Structure formats: C-alpha cells, structure tokens
Amino acid sequence: MDNGGARIRRLVWALGAGAAIVCLGLGILIKNRTGTRRPPTAEAPTAATESKKEDKHEALMLAEVLKKKPDHTPVLMRLAQLAEGSGDRAEASKLLRTVVQNEPDNSEARLELGRVCFESGDVEGAIEHTRKILERRPRHADALYNLGAIYANIGNAKLAREYWNRAILADPNSESSGKARTMLTKLNSESL
Numbered sequence: 001m002d003n004g005g006a007r008i009r010r011l012v013w014a015l016g017a018g019a020a021i022v023c024l025g026l027g028i029l030i031k032n033r034t035g036t037r038r039p040p041t042a043e044a045p046t047a048a049t050e051s052k053k054e055d056k057h058e059a060l061m062l063a064e065v066l067k068k069k070p071d072h073t074p075v076l077m078r079l080a081q082l083a084e085g086s087g088d089r090a091e092a093s094k095l096l097r098t099v100v101q102n103e104p105d106n107s108e109a110r111l112e113l114g115r116v117c118f119e120s121g122d123v124e125g126a127i128e129h130t131r132k133i134l135e136r137r138p139r140h141a142d143a144l145y146n147l148g149a150i151y152a153n154i155g156n157a158k159l160a161r162e163y164w165n166r167a168i169l170a171d172p173n174s175e176s177s178g179k180a181r182t183m184l185t186k187l188n189s190e191s192l
Contacts, residue, residue: 011190089120141167145176
C-alpha cells in the first residue's frame with residue numbers, strides 16, 4: 001500500500017477500535033470516538049520520521065558499543081550503513097576506511113567503500129577499492145558488476161561490457177550477473 005495508506009492504518013490503530021475514517025472531498029480526516037476531526041498528520045508521525053528516530057537511537061547505542069570495542073567490524077559496518085542512509089557519506093566513508101584498514105581483505109567493506117566513493121564523486125577511489133577486491137578474488141561477481149557500472153556511468157562502454165561479461169561468467173546465477181545481463185542488453189540496444 002502507498003505511504004498514505006500506511007499512515008492511515010497507523011492512525012486507525014493509534015485511535016483504537018472505535019476509530020472511523022471519514023473521507024472528505026479535500027482529503028482524509030480522522031474521526032475519533034469523540035467525533036473530533038483532525039488531519040492525519042496531527043495524530044501520528046510519518047513513517048520516515050519514525051525511521052529516522054529509530055536510526056538515530058540505534059546509532060547512539062552502537063556508538064556506545066564502539067567506545068568499548070573501537071574496531072568491532074559489524075558495528076562499524078552498521079554505523080556506516082546508517083550514516084549513508086542519513087546522507088552523511090563522509091562519515092560512512094570514514095567508518096568503512098577503518099574497517100578496510102583493520103581488515104584489508106574484507107570484500108564487503110571494500111565493496112561498500114567503493115560505492116560510497118562513487119556516490120561522493122570520487123570515481124578513482126571507487127575503482128581503486130573495487131579493484132582491490134578482484135586482486136584477491138578475481139571472480140567476485142559483485143565487484144565485477146560494480147566496476148562495470150562505474151565504467152558505464154563515466155562513459156566507457158568497452159570496459160563496462162568487459163566487467164559485466166566477467167560477472168556473468170564468474171557466477172551465472174547471482175543477482176549481480178542478472179543485473180549485468182540486463183545492463184548489457186540495455187547498453188547494446190543504446191549503441192545500435
């Protein structure tokens with residue numbers, strides 16, 4: 001259901017069993033047991049607001065754990081994910097760099113760091129971190145797909161094709177190889 005529907009479900013739940021939804025020509029208002037009508041936003045926060053509060057709370061809790069174990073990889077990875085989700089790519093990058101410094105062979109952290117670098121405009125950093133995965137694991141389908149995507153986004157169709165074909169050969173049944181097939185089809189149809 002769309003966001004509006006989810007918001008209405010939450011509002012009806014918050015108002016209790018006696019709540020009724022009254023639709024008016026200009027929008028939806030909630031009628032509670034006393035008959036008072038209020039706009040939906042007056043009753044409950046949006047899902048995005050709740051999610052941000054939960055993420056902030058989680059980040060604070062994880063930061064406390066990190067004080068005791070500053071190099072705890074799962075905590076650093078989750079904090080990086082939360083930072084990225086809130087738009088703080090610099091913080092996400094810093095956290096991921098810590099993981100990579102402590103665990104140079106951590107492919108998941110390198111893959112995420114490459115993605116964060118790319119989204120921050122650091123194309124060379126994205127390529128460097130993604131290629132380092134392939135130095136140790138040349139058939140890493142996700143890294144191969146991501147390099148193809150990086151090259152496609154900077155206009156190098158030849159290298160994009162090369163890496164996407166390698167991703168398909170590396171793990172034909174992976175999600176990354178499926179995406180590579182889709183992107184190759186799209187790239188080939190655009191160049192005709």
